[in-house]
Each structure stands twice: as structure tokens, then as C-alpha cells.
Amino acid sequence: MASPAGQAGWHTGHVTGQDTTIEAYLSEAPEVTRFWQALGLPGLIDVHVHFMPANVLAKVxxxxxxxxxxxxxxWPIRYRLPESERLALLRAFGVRTFGALSYPHKPGMAAWLNSWSAEFAARTPDAVHSATFYPEPAAAGYVAEAIAAGARLFKAHVQVGAYDPRDPALDPVWGMLADARIPVVVHCGSGPSPGRFTGPGPIGAVLARHPGLVAVIAHLGAPxxxxxxxxxxxxxxxxxxxxMVFTDYFDQIAAFPPAxxxxxxxxxxxIVLGSDFPNVPYPYLRQLRGLERLGLGDDWLRGVCYRNPARLLGR
Ligand SMILES: [Zn+2]
Structure with a gap:
């Protein structure tokens, strides 16, 4: 992190990524590469990365x-770069496969996001074809279509969408995903911000009804x-x-209890590696160093950073 970008962290109040070229970020790549090479891994697999249509990402x-x-x-977004440069950076970091997640905040938006994600995955071989949904009458239909079109990972954002995951319109969706064994990243913890239906209760009821659901709880369920x-x-x-968990930034919001x-x-x-790239307010390496600092050993790190997400995503 000897780059100028590395020194201009969130704590300086400087909004990075707007006036910095990709070269500054590429200088982070050797240290990230050394992390996975030292573990004897062929790279990293990051289930929680965001790629969305440009106008949606601008709103986020x-x-x-x-x-x-x-x-x-x-929360200054660090990697505020054009799409091609964000892809180049992930590849320079050695991220071999990544979930390309998007999510709607209102009705009538998910099917359109899904068609964009299908097109993105078709031109991006290292991206897992992802899709999303919202509690609305059309949900079961467009989720079935997305699965038929090859979607292999879903994202549900209970806090941003401000919906109840027990909504009857979603019951067939959870059922389809469980039957197809397709993982769904669910942001359902009450951190960084709480929502009406966040917390373990509502999603716990969904799991009680669909115990085979391959749910991936985002942010380790923080807090x-x-x-x-x-x-x-x-x-x-x-x-x-x-x-984001185990980073100094996130520790200020919801530190993981050592106990x-x-x-x-x-x-x-x-447990699987997720980062929230590109929407993080710090260098990518901090996620990896945070995992390393847990002291759970190299084999635990190999599982989290590669083996488990490879199995989860069928790679
Ligand atoms: Zn995210």
C-alpha cells in the first residue's frame, strides 16, 4: 500500500477514485497476489462483488x-472507476471468479436488472451469472426465466428493498432457489443500517419453511x-x-466479537470470501488482512478464500 491512493484513505476525508487513475490502484495488486500465493492458492474467489448498469451504480x-x-x-467509494477498469483491477488482484451482484430498491426493476446481468455475464467469463428479485407478482416468473437463462447466483437486499422476506410473492422464489440448489446472497443483518425486516427473525422463518435454501448471509449477518x-x-x-467484516473501517460500525x-x-x-468491491472505502487488501488477523490458520484461509466459494459457485 505504498501507492498515493493507498495513503489517501477514507480517514483523510479525501474522496478517492474520482481523481485517481487505475495505475494507482494497480499498484495494490502485488501485495494482494502475495497473499494468495503464500497460501498456495491459484487466486481468489469473491462471491460478493457488484456490477450493475452504469446509471444504477451511479445512484448507489x-x-x-x-x-x-x-x-x-x-464512506468514500474507493474504486470509482469505469467498468472495464474495475474488471481489469479484479483480474490484476487475481480474483478468478466473482459474483456480479445487483439488486432493486423498488418494484418493476428486477427483470430489467436481470437482463443487464445476463448480458454482462455473457461478455465476462469470470463473472458468475447473477440475478435478483423483489416481492411483486411477476417475481416467480422472471426468477424462473433467469434460472432457465443460466443464472447461478442471486442477490436479495432486505434492507435496501425494505421488504419482508416472508412476503407471499417470494415463497415460490425461495422454493425454486432451494430446489435448484442455487445460492442466494441475502443482506438481512441490521448492519451497516437496520431495516424493518432485517435481523435473524424474518429470514429465519424463510429457512424454517425452505431448509434446503442455499442462503449466503452477507456481512456475516452483522451486527x-x-x-x-x-x-x-x-x-x-x-x-x-x-x-467488510474484520476491517478497521467496519470495526467502527459493528466489530466482530472475539469471543x-x-x-x-x-x-x-x-464461510466464503466477500468484499463488496468496488463499493468499499479502503483498499481490497484490508479484507484479506482482516481474515488473516483472525489467526485461524492457513487452511481456514484457503477454504474461505477459494475452496468454499468454488464449491458454492460450482467452479
Ligand atoms: Zn454488497
């Missing part, structure tokens, strides 16, 4: 700029870590992604 970035994701805490670890203990198909670390070891096969 404006939302972060306004501090709405973080209760007013500055309700213990409850979501319990769910993963109860349902072997439930996974937890590491997105729960042994449970990360117990559930080793159900």
Missing part, C-alpha cells in the same frame, strides 16, 4: 456519498453475528460471507 454511489449506508459516517452463526449451525446449506472466533473455525466450510 450517490447513496453512499450521502452517508445513507453508514448512519452519516463518511447479529451470533444469531446468524446459529442459523448456519442449524442449516448446513447456510453460508456466511465475510464482506465468537471459535465458531468461525467450527463452521469453516460455510
Amino acid at each position: 454511489w450517490a447513496y453512499f456519498d450521502a452517508g445513507k449506508e453508514s448512519a452519516g459516517q463518511p 447479529e453475528y451470533a444469531d446468524f452463526l446459529d442459523l448456519a449451525g442449524r442449516y448446513p446449506d447456510v453460508h456466511l460471507d465475510t464482506t 465468537l472466533r471459535p465458531r468461525l473455525a467450527d463452521l469453516a466450510g460455510q
